[in-house]
Amino acid sequence: MELGDVPLTSIGLIRVVVIIAVAWWVSKLAQGAVTRLAAYRPNFTRAALYTVNRLLHYTLLTIGFLIAVSSIGIDLTKFALFASALGVGVGFGLQTLISNFVAGLVLLFEESLKVTDRKIYSPLTACRPTRWPFSRSSAPARWRTTDG
Numbered sequence: 001m002e003l004g005d006v007p008l009t010s011i012g013l014i015r016v017v018v019i020i021a022v023a024w025w026v027s028k029l030a031q032g033a034v035t036r037l038a039a040y041r042p043n044f045t046r047a048a049l050y051t052v053n054r055l056l057h058y059t060l061l062t063i064g065f066l067i068a069v070s071s072i073g074i075d076l077t078k079f080a081l082f083a084s085a086l087g088v089g090v091g092f093g094l095q096t097l098i099s100n101f102v103a104g105l106v107l108l109f110e111e112s113l114k115v116t117d118r119k120i121y122s123p124l125t126a127c128r129p130t131r132w133p134f135s136r137s138s139a140p141a142r143w144r145t146t147d148g
Contacts, residue, residue, distance in 0.1 A: 012072040019071060023064020027057045051108040 031053045038044040038052075070076055090098050 008072070015071055016068040019068035020061075020064050023061055023067070026064070027060040030056055030060060047108060051105075054105075054108065 034052055034056060035049060038049045066076060086094075
């Protein structure tokens with residue numbers, strides 16, 4: 001089987017999987033090292049630690065992917081065509097996906113949300129407010145219980 005003018009062999013595909021797995025493992029080791037270093041820094045918040053770990057993870061996996069692809073003989077300059085197609089895809093269909101990803105990174109950098117924050121009024125998670133500020137009868141019908 002060939003991908004363009006590069007022959008794909010089973011050993012080449014195994015090599016790609018192994019390199020990506022090693023990149024994942026190195027990423028987890030690096031995240032653990034950053035976490036241990038952050039334990040010695042009292043001004044390092046949990047949100048900042050999570051942000052640094054996520055960016056480190058994405059960076060190391062991207063580098064691992066590029067090394068894996070180049071190890072089977074695919075020229076990385078051919079990714080320019082792929083990047084331009086991805087740019088068109090982002091312009092049309094993937095715009096909300098990319099904007100949500102970037103918005104999540106912005107929220108992590110701003111630290112306006114913490115890692116442990118939850119949605120309180122979600123009907124899917126059945127979370128209810130601990131105390132309704134008005135009388136019990138003025139609570140929305142989905143929060144009322146049979147005792148009042």
